[in-house]
Amino acid sequence: MSEKKELSFEEAMEQLEVLVEKLEEGDVPLEQAIEYFQEGMSLSKLCHDKLKNIEKKMDQMLLDNGELQPFQIQEDEG
Numbered sequence: 560m561s562e563k564k565e566l567s568f569e570e571a572m573e574q575l576e577v578l579v580e581k582l583e584e585g586d587v588p589l590e591q592a593i594e595y596f597q598e599g600m601s602l603s604k605l606c607h608d609k610l611k612n613i614e615k616k617m618d619q620m621l622l623d624n625g626e627l628q629p630f631q632i633q634e635d636e637g
Contacts, residue, residue, distance in 0.1 A: 566602075566605065568606055568609045568610070571602045571605045571606050571609075572602075572606060574598075574602055575599055575602040575603060575606070578595045578599045578602070579599065581595055582595055582596070582599075
């Protein structure tokens, strides 16, 4: 039994786009459409999880003294 390689964010998005295009064509049998939808939901969750993981990493920035501090984007006031 071989392990399935984990997709990168970009690979998952590409596969998701292909599934959406197939579903938008409208001539997919119901059973196949359900399979595409389920696969699409899995890909969507994978992308969401990867983005959340990156967001957590971005929230932590190293200070000059090596301590971690939450990252905050400063907005212009005006």
